[in-house]
Amino acid sequence: MQDAVLMSPVAFAHALRKPVSGEVNGMETALSFAAADVEATRNETLSICDVSNLNRFGVKGPQSAAWLQAAGVTLPEGTNSWTPQDNGSLVMRLGNSEFLVEDQPENSLCQTLNDTAVETAGVHKVIRNDAAFIVSGKLTSALFSEVCEIDLEGGALEDNRLVMTVIAGVSATMLKQSLNNQPVYRIWCDGTFGPYLWKTLLGIIEEQGGGPVGFNFYYEIN
């Protein structure tokens, strides 16, 4: 493991708000933006959290499903769906033959998969640079009605379905899960769009009376 400090794609977009920062998974991350009670109030209304630092593993190719299964990963059944692993890691099936695995901070599934050499034809590792956000609060529908053209509440994200759509003009992958017993929306986009998407979503979130919350809001890291 190199000692380089990696950067969240949205790190510089955070800087204006002077978060308490720390290193998670070797990546400089905003741990909190305000006192816990302030963040909790924001979260109740509408909040956004940068979780780009979570470890990820990408794989693509006609044999990738079989390869993952052989590595002991539980796969989602259909196209464009996701399933949690027993340890909380998420496995997303993007279309049919591409997968994205994302760990919880304490997991190391992605590390293990990254370290596993691929000897199988038709399996290709994908270097990821996602910007990843958690959006939650009672006004999520007000936010999404402004930035997304499709109906996210009409069952599109139910039953562990994931959606690849356009959010505020940017291609993104979305799913809805329960995190800390709270329904949350997860959004991933190409990291180079991360600062733009963060600023755009945060602008609308603040208009709605919400705000940013730090990584510690969802994950206990010190």
Added chain:
Amino acid sequence: MKLLECPVNGVRPLSEFTYGGEYRDMPDPDTCSDKEWAAYVHYRAGAPGLKKEWWYHGPSGTWFIAERNTLTDKVSRTYIAGQEESK
């Protein structure tokens, strides 16, 4: 704004798609005449009717064929090229 059905991702607004031109069978470059080739490259039939068109769903990177009546703007079916029968 119209809707279009991506064979993989379902019905989406047209803003998620890029038009890829009419699907046309390429003449065999080894046997066709220069004139036939030039016609293939440069001529387009503008008359309205049922056309096969290339469409691309951006967020997922999916190319597919839509059979669209350009007179009524009705899409009768969409499928991945080469998987026409499975749809």
Added chain:
Amino acid sequence: MTSRIAKKRGEWINRDKPLTFEYEGQQVQGYEGDTISSALWANGIRVLGRSFKYHRARGLLSFANHDVNALMTDGEDTNIRADVWPVSNGMQLAAVNTEGGVLKDKNKYIDHLSPFLPVGFYYKTFYKPKRLFPFWEDKIRKAAGLGKVNFNYPRIIKPKRYAHCDVLIIGAGAAGLSAAINAAAEGFNVILVDENRQAGGSLSYDHAGEQAAADTLNTLLEAVEAEKNIRLITDAYAGGYYGDHLVPIVEKSGITKVRAQTVIVAAGVFEQPPVFRYNDLPGVMLGSATQRLVHRYAVKPFDKGVVVTANDHGYRTALDLASVGTEVVAVIDMRADGASQELTQKVKDKGIAVHKGSCIYEAVPTKGKLGVKEVVVCPYNETTAEADTSRSVRLVCDGVAMSAGWAPAGALLYQAGTKMRYDNDLEQFVPGELPEGVFAAGKVNGVFDLKARLQDGRRAAGEAMNYLGKAVSVDTVKPVSMARPSHPYPIVNHPKGKNFVDFDEDIQVKDFINAAKEGFDNIELMKRFTTVGMGPSQGKHSNMNAIRILARIRQLPVEKIGTTTARPFFHPTPIGHLGGRGFHPHRYTAMHQWHVDNGGEMMDAGIWLRPAFYAPQGSGLTASEAVQQETLAVRNAVGMIDGSTLGKIEVFGPDAAAFLERFYTGKFVDQKVGGSRIAMLLDEAGVMVDDGVAVRMADEQFYVSTNSSNAATVYREMQRNVQLWGMQVTLVNLTGAMAAMTVAGPESRSVVATLTDIDVSAEAMPDGAFRSGQVAGVDARVMRVSFVADLAFEIHVPYKAGLHVWKSLIEAGQSAGIRPFGTDAQRLLRLEMGHHLVSHDTDGLTNPFEAHSDSLVKMDKPFFIGKRSLQILAKKPLGKKLTTFVLEPGFNGELPQECNLVIDAGNNITGRVTSISFSRHLNRHIGFAFVPPEQSSAGSGFQIRTDSGAMVAATACEAPFFHLLESKGE
């Protein structure tokens, strides 16, 4: 004087909240819930504006958002519609189209000139003599348009929202409410929209002096309230219909685009005025307008009035007026047969006289034409539209209520593609053939009886649910026998005119006759010549009468005349709404913040932000100085550029090499692992699209770069061809996932060597070589390149490590004098190297033969995109060639610009400049130009014409340009 009456059941004003505002300098009292017009009318103020063309005094007309003669300004906003805009405390209002106040408007003299201003006057008059046109143009432009634009208007970003529903119902009147309740009861998600502040439609005002309608409305509203599946949006209009049931709903706060599964249009009808002389005086208004005043705002429309009607609605209006103490002198019924015995008797019981077969021949104005003094009533001949003036009666009154018929609010139905037909029993256009998933209910569907409207709403909801796949039974609505709601020709001729058809544009009956005489006798032509329906109300109260007049002129049935096209938006919509919040995504490289912190002048480069050059604060560097310094740093020592914007695509699979051979012009099957090759892409016509580099990382893995601007398109085309050709290839777009930087210049090797375990020596790593290894402790892909300098290393690392590696290289290069350089210096550097840029130096017609790229085209391959076209092109002589050129040493004249033309001795255009720059390193002006092939060989001279027309001599020369230094002996 106040016309406010006792509290009405269901009134929209809040008497607990009185407020004060100013109108034309006068203090006015009103209540919360009043509109500007209702408050003014309650205070006895009758002149609410001046007409557009003749500056005639005008009052109320529709009271339904179409009173375009009562437009106000509050100093900030203009053209505020007084009939619907709510009053607020302290507002300062003035009418818009006046000079010197609405009562004393200095422009009212124009009314007296009206006989000299026939329709088409402007078209015919001011075009000659030509020299005077600018004078007249200035006058006409000042007279044209309403209101003054406030250029200091604050910028307010209005949201544009999306919403989704099963059933969208437009219009919350009896039919719409009924449809909503029935659809929601079956579990469907309903959005119900109405342009009024409260739901109810005509149920909220058309009471005929009784309580039944209000009772029905209460029942319906309670049902809607109780139904969680209904989202009721009031004070908002459906602006248009777009494909697959997308309807923008315009609220004051912004637009919501509703995507519905099915749409029910229950938008009702617009009341139509009869046409008689001086039907525009303040105090003459539609019957429904008087009812709205009475029931919504508790304002008595006038003290002593008459009702002129051509249907039963006039009788209902008379009963509503009588119920609030207006003395109704008479109901003047244009129909020879009048109303039913029962209805007539009801009116007569209130002491109101009924004149059957009569019309108002003219209204007589008070002094200054500011109101009504009396009306002249005559027998009316329905066939000839003539009044029998020999038997006229004068009735003294201060107001006239008009009810001649209705026109459907069918704009959205038309836009959706409904074929409308003219119903001869109703004398109204009604839906004939509806498009899939679109339904109509209520008056717009030709159903007028209240019970039938409720049924029709249920019927439409049933059909909509069937369309959505739910089997519910659908009852047909039995036709109810009733009097004809609309009159076929409610128009009274008058020799002195001023019988207005269109109040927006002051168009009279004779204008139509004249237009037809001039040959404009098609409805679309007539519209444009007379401008009927082209004002702010878009003909909502004039088109139907215009069609009837034209039908009579041409002696054709109304159906044969047709209607003008109804386009979105249905109602004028503020630009700020249409603009709304827009999304303009930008991409940022991993090193973005470093560039900003170090003086990078960030520019849009396609969707990316890139530094054009670096001018750190306090450096005092001009742009051109910064670019030259950055360039010299690369030539003399070392520089580094952020190249993360390059397209980067991984091509995997057993067919990877074969795929690239079909896709690009070069050969890849025999390429060695660890080597790179130019990847030039053509289109099917053989035109150059992109040039990148393909690295073979393994037998079945290539790493391909593309030009920054083509990253998305090249990847997309690869994906398409993998599918089309059915090859075993997996593509991964790493454009965003990999940061890239190029370290260039004679010292670049020593700088890179300090940070990497790769052997970067000249022997181990020749130009074009590719190696994987570590750079600054990060897994990296490193390539020897020579695009900007003979010695350069392109380093690719994962995005999240990009900044770290960049900073490490900057630090490692300090002693060598490393400078970051931007895109401007990169352009100059590659020009010095003699490298053209595809789609900058080439265009949409350039083939490889014209751009010295023959060697990259492997014509002996069985197939590649564009090959067949090149075979054809190869047989033809070249028309132009891209060449490098220099200007004379020490040139200091007007510098040619990109796109300046190459001109031959005969003054013909033979080419153009595609790039030009001064190189301090070479001390010469150098560039690329397209020239005729015979002028493209080194030493050939040609002339470039500058912007000012000066001719500049240029000489074709060999690239790279560095031989210029040798010839100078440096």
